[in-house]
Amino acid sequence: MSSQLLIQTIANAIAASGMLALIAVGLTLAFGVMQMANLAHGHFFMMGAYTVYALYALGGWPFWWAVAAAVAVGAVIGLIVERGIFRPLQGDVVSGFIATAGLMFVFEVLVGELWGWGLSRPIPSPYMRAVRFMGAAVAFQRVLVIPFAVVSIGGLMFFMRRFRLGRALRAVAQDPEAAALQGININRMTALAMAIAGAYAGLAGGLMSTIYAITPSLGGHIILPALIVVVVGGMGSIGGATLAAVIFGFVMTFVTTLVDGVTAVMVSVTVMAVVLAIRPQGLMGRVIA
Amino acid sequence: MSSHSMKKYKIGGLAPLILVLSGLCLVPFFLRAYLVEVAMMYFIYIILAQSYRLIVTVHDWQLYHIVLYGVGAYTSGMLAKNLGVPVFVAIPLGGAMAGLVGMAITLPLLRTKGWGFYIATYGLAELIRLTWLKFRNPFGGSTGIIDIPWPPVIAGIDFSDRIPYYFFSLGVMLLVMLMLYRIEKSRIGDSFKAISMDPELAASTGINIPRHRLMACSIGGFFAGVAGGLLVHRLGAVDPKLFNITTTLYLLIWVVVGGTNTFWGPIIGVSVMHTLFELSRPLIEIRPMFFGLSMVLVLIFLPGGLEGLISKAITRLQKRDRVAPVET
């Protein structure tokens, strides 16, 4: 591996970590607050990407307006899923999980019918420049996700520590019944968690839409790495998900560059299995007695 | 509750059962060739759904069942093609392989619970499927394996013909159902049920939970593998795409829409949902949405599935016929 390629791969790995973290943090937050995992979370990401495709590439909106719309679309979908599926199925873990599996089909068909089933036309990046660093060139658009990931995840952690609503989210995650006794409206907290989860996935999808060629099945491809990150990080742990996102961002990018994408997924799954066999609760998960 | 409604089925169900069976025996002689092929898929899917239900009774909604179906298909196909193993021997061997793989996947994950378990099973299933995709030798990569041997001629009956294979797969399905039914009614079946109802209580009565979970996963895996063998020697080919997450979603849909409380749920689920699947071929693009939505709606509004609905209707009819029973 030449030093140029190495630097480029590292840059790509950091960008991939940022994207994975944005997706996984929302997934793990929603899991923590509701004890429900959302298999359709990758489809939130896909919807974000298609929002940018529709508004920016097809509709001629300014790029950043389209990204903002992707965030909003993600949040709204999150709210709808919370209200329509998780709330009626409250406490029924298996049903919630299977229902969101069914939702994958729904989103895919919706997008496929609206914007076509095949690969979408590539979305022109608004930033054609490349960042030059030690002889290597990295597409500006690709590293764009990094500051966004850092700010949004840092912001979320700060929100969870310092703000009344953020603390309430943590309280619900740790003991929903005790939280209800403190005057916290649990339904509002799960809605908030799902809105944040949707918004973050929408943001990631919007930012990455110009890099990936997007298809309606994008969500199905991204969900496995996202779930691996959440499980390895420790379900419900935002710090754990961020750490695991960095680990798998690097593992997947390097294996993809050196071997191929299929092997990258295989290696990631193997790492996950090993971690779970040794530490069933994940890297930073709580041991639930 | 469920054993109660079971009994009702048994008493009132024997005559319809004979009727259905004789119907199934006559059907291939009257149907178009294509529909006979479709009917065989029903048998394979019922084996899949029924064996999955066994695992679900222990509450392990794992996501590798379809991949075990694939393990059965690949094993049986490769044994027959590369080693010349007779087809009717290769199919159970494929089942055994699937059972072993099921056990091997479950073993390291026994300590994980709930989410961790479901997601890890999904991951490991992908690992196996991607292995087929990745290694062209011996698995054939994305194009898979073709020219898999057909079943042989035995006693003058050519099992590679449509109608003999129809009866062969019907027979296998009935045998599998009988075995699964016996398992459910056995002590092991009772233990499975006890675990799903209250794991802590089950453990305190001396039931070894990890061992039973492993047992359910490997027995279920064995039958999934047998279903794979049935498939592969009819198709004559196999490829990784047959066993992707979409197929898993359909399996979930059959089982959830049908219901898992009694033995008949998955059969109802496959019968209804696969019929709708075949009928909706003209709508091929939006079909998945309809199926996804139907599963979501059943989960929210009809937690027992169609089976629950039917048994409720039967109970109501019987109540109307007889003197109202004492309210319990």
Next chain:
Amino acid sequence: MLLEVKDITAHYFKVAAVRNISIGVNDGEIVTLIGSNGAGKTTTLRAISGLKHPSSGEIHFQGQRIDRLPPYKINALGIAMVPEGRRVFPQMTVLENLFMGAFLRMDKNAIQKDLEETVFRHFPRLKERTKQAAGTLSGGEQQMLAMGRALMSAPKLILLDEPSLGLSPIMCGQIAKIIRDIHAEGRTVILVEQNARLALVLAQQAYVIETGQIVLSGPADQLRENEEVKRAYLGG
């Protein structure tokens, strides 16, 4: 009357956990529910706090019907519950736990005042440990934290579920003293206890619950002398 529980029945699945229970609580009283494990004491408290909706009957608090309200609205009306097993938020600090108790209050000055003058005065030990994660506290300290958290909502009525459970005799004595102090400040308390001896000393009114029904009620000092109560709950 501050709280009136009228004829409530509550089911878990199809089993009635409590049947036709009626309780009256006057302003400024300590009322205790005693009875053996599984008699329905906790279910009664859960019904009052909104965690369990009764299948029949009514609950009124300050004249308002509350038996159909969700827990967070009941908390807003001035009822705080200290659940069985403390149920502190294990990964939050002591201070964060206390602030969760004041979740619905917006007046920062009043919250601060209650923290300093009420909670830390009753529980000076909590003040030494504000930055410690609640999960790492001892059982007695967790009980203090759970009570402090309840006090942070400035409640008119406090529901205490088995505060002495699993605590050392010394710690039990401390908790008893604090309950008395809280009562002396004019707060109303419903105390559920298996330790009937302790409960009957603290309370003014008492109800004895057996298999989901009230079998005996009256002033606590009279019940203390009741032969049946003595035999069944006071060990002779």
